[in-house]
Amino acid sequence: MKIAIIGTGNLGLSIANGILKSNGATSMYLTKRDTTSIADFEKFDKVTVTNDNRLAVQNSDILIFAVQPVHFAEILESIKDLLTENHVIISTITGFGIEKIEAVIGKDNYIVRSMPNTAISVGKSMTCICSNEKGKKRIDLTKAIFNRMGHSMEIPENQMQAATVICASGIAFWMRLIRATTQGAIQLGFDAKEAQELAMHTCNGAASLLIDSGNHPEEEIDRVTTPMGCTITGLNEMEHQGLSASLIRGIIASYDKITEFKTK
Ligand SMILES: NC(=O)C1=CN([C@@H]2O[C@H](COP(=O)(O)OP(=O)(O)OC[C@H]3O[C@@H](n4cnc5c(N)ncnc54)[C@H](O)[C@@H]3O)[C@@H](O)[C@H]2O)C=CC1
Ligand SMILES: O=C(O)[C@@H]1CCC=N1
Incomplete structure (x- = not known):
């Protein structure tokens, strides 16, 4: 080649x-x-x-x-x-x-x-x-x-711009999620280097679980969320603060920007 x-x-x-x-x-x-x-x-x-x-x-x-x-x-x-x-x-x-x-x-x-x-x-x-x-x-x-x-x-070609947002810009979006998790970990007492190590390997593990199993994310979430436990408490608070909604709105804003010039 x-x-x-x-x-x-x-x-x-x-x-x-x-x-x-x-x-x-x-x-x-x-x-x-x-x-x-x-x-x-x-x-x-x-x-x-x-x-x-x-x-x-x-x-x-x-x-x-x-x-x-x-x-x-x-x-x-x-x-x-x-x-x-x-x-x-x-x-x-x-x-x-x-x-x-x-x-x-x-x-x-x-x-x-x-x-x-x-x-x-x-x-x-x-x-x-x-x-x-x-x-x-x-x-x-x-x-x-x-x-x-x-x-x-x-x-199909008419999905290339959407793919650009999800896959190419997506690297930046996931980086911010990893950074935010790192900041949370620092607040809980880990030093910055350890915090990033915990965040990025956990992110890698989560993606690998889905890739290897073919499962829906909620199936994997169900395995982690103990009733009345800390995971569901954290997840629900994140959703009250608009985690999923803000990600989706960001993706749509990014797509609106890329289609602004009506190029294919
Ligand atoms: N950066 C990213 O994550 C992604 C970028 N893209 C697309 O890839 C393209 C490149 O993006 P970047 O690498 O970020 O841009 P960049 O500006 O870093 O790289 C473009 C390169 O082309 C060179 N260049 C300019 N005129 C040239 C010529 N006549 N002959 C040879 N080389 C020449 C420049 O010196 C520069 O190094 C863009 O069209 C972008 O939309 C697509 C997916 C992801
Ligand atoms: O931010 C951008 O517009 C370009 C397209 C995908 C990655 N960088």
Whole structure:
């Protein structure tokens, strides 16, 4: 698998780390306008760091684009004459629909839109994907790439923005929940480092319970809530204070923001 990451910023860097950790590429080109901050990656035999997107495209099959939306069309325009049947174009770019990509490079390309998150750097990304008509033939390949770095799901394109909120922004939402739990633990007497350790591993355990069992969260909650005990007392107080409602309202506000410009 010869992979290029076009635009190695926050997300591109996370993907590069995920690919290296999962040994998911035979060669990897990392591009950025100013490559100084990613020059260290040259120490890996299979990695080439360059500001030459055309060189990366010529030497790779899987092209993962992780640039800001304003730069995408111009970059596609600058490499489109190099695209062949071997290339799969994987965009991670928020709000940039397949039609807009096809308008620049044409329909006769394997085009996949993906929405990973930064946990891809540690092999734990929830990645949603969809494709153009031709790209359907490369969905399995794309899923195989992302499944090495977490979990993937094919969804219709009209759900990509919702997936962005839940999965990509979701990393930030869960971080705040972990931080709040940490603050609570400090107030109960743990030092800050211990408090974070307790919070993050408990969070990891809760998610793993659901992933492994396939259970509904309430089934697992029932196992923890002793009648008249401390868990139900805490849970009910959280709900009186609007825990679920505030999370749902935050998710809807985030979605309203992402759909503000009526992009697909
Ligand atoms: N940060 C995140 O968690 C997620 C971001 N996304 C999407 O991924 C894309 C990238 O986001 P970030 O990594 O946060 O942005 P970023 O700004 O950190 O990274 C973009 C990179 O592209 C580089 N770049 C700009 N012009 C270039 C060119 N002509 N050739 C090569 N590289 C060029 C920039 O130097 C920068 O390093 C965005 O479209 C965003 O919507 C999607 C999912 C999650
Ligand atoms: O906050 C944002 O708008 C972008 C999209 C998903 C993650 N970062």
